[in-house]
Amino acid sequence: MSxxxxxxxxxxxxxxxxxxxxxIHFRREKFVPKGGPDGGDGGRGGHIYLKGNSQLWTLLHLKYQRHIFAGDGESGSGARCTGKDGEDVYIEVPIGTIARDAETNEMIAEIAEHGQVEMILKGGRGGLGNWNFRTATLQTPRFAQPGEPAQEGYVILELKILADVGLVGFPNAGKSTLLSVVSAAKPKIADYPFTTLVPNLGIVRYRDDRSFVMADIPGIIEGAHEGKGLGLRFLRHIERNSMLLFMVPADSDDIYGQYQILVNELKMYNPELLDKKRALAITKCDLVDEQAKKKISKHLPEIPAVFISSVTGEGIERLKDVLWDNLNQQ
Structure with a gap:
């Protein structure tokens, strides 16, 4: 993804x-000079829908289409003819898209699967023609209903990346490198912070032609829940992952402390994120010896932890096993 x-x-x-x-119409024929009311109803206004499309992965197609209008309903006519309904509009969006009211921030709809359709704005109802208002005492009603007005407003569309495993870590923790090793994804890799500016997805092949989806989320820093770094812009992508893989380099001064900072940032952003399954990958373990690994192992959080090196391949298969087992637990 560029x-x-x-x-x-x-x-x-x-x-x-x-x-x-x-x-407002009355029946008029050659031998029926004073026919009764026969005004038809107006057509309803067009609705606006969101529709899930698994072939889309970005909202780019909406970036320059900032105004979306549905069709108006047509007026009714004589002989009890109903007006034509307004044309509905379907906005195709990637799976994982959420629609919010821009004023209230209230969630309107969420698209979670391909082909799912959700209405975000309802068209106005058509007015009733005068035929509907005839009674025994009012045989020639000279009035009809106007159509209901349209609904309008600003709608915010947010895409939250949908993946099985989300990579969580500080900048330069080795997230992009791991994704490039275990999948065919080719994220940008460099030795400076915030190399990754957009989430990257990769399909990880597992044994017996099985697979799962891994997402490389841009790096988190302390204070991300307050918007520091790339904070709020990308923390939302973590919400849609089934499992979180925390990544901390083996040469860090305090691995457990860095893990706690990451957990705290997720907690401050959305406490529900802590309900997700977690695992820890101690990356760049080719930079430390076996004695250092044993020392590190004594101070790790109580979650599955694997020492890995994306350069030498150490621990990669073991990590896949841990992720697969956790994803498929009942």
Whole structure:
């Protein structure tokens, strides 16, 4: 995913269609000079829907389409003819997209699977024609209902990456390197912080042609829940992962302390993230000897932990086993 093509946040203005007006009409034929009312109803306004599309992975196609309007309903006519309904609009979005009201921040809809359709703005109802208002005492009603007005407003669309395993760690913890080793993904890799500016996805092949999806999330720093670094912009991508793989380099001064900082950032952002399954990968273990590994092992959190090196391949298969076992626990 190139930096310019990955868009995970857009704000668009939407307007549904207004309902058509009911008709005020009376039956007039050659031998029926004073026929009764026969005004038809107006058509409803078009709705605006979100539709999940598994072939999309970004909101880029909406970046420059900031105004979306549905069709208006047409007015009714004589002979009790109902007006044509307004044209509905379907906005195709990637799986994992959430729609929020821009004013209230209330969630309107969430797209979780391919083909799922959710209405975000309802079109106005068509007005009733005068045929509907005839009674025994009011045989020639000269009024009809107007159509309901359209709904409009700004809608925020957010994409949250959907993956089985999310990589969580400080900048330069080796997340992108691991993803490039275990999958065919080719994320940008360099020896400076925040090399990764967009989430990257890779399919990890496992034994017997099985596989799972891994997401490389841009690095977290202390204070990310307050928006520091790339904080809030990417913390939301962690919410949609089934399992979190924390990554801390073996040459860090305090591995347990760094792990606790990462956990605390997730907790401050969304406490529900701590309910997810967790594992720890101590990366760059080719930089330390066996004696150092034994010393590190005495001060690790009580979660599955694996020493790995993406350079030498040490521990990679063991890590896959740990991830697969945790993903498939009942």
């Amino acid at each position: 930096n310019s093509n990955f868009v995970d946040y857009v704000k668009i203005f939407c307007r549904s269609g207004k309902g058509g007006a009911g008709s």
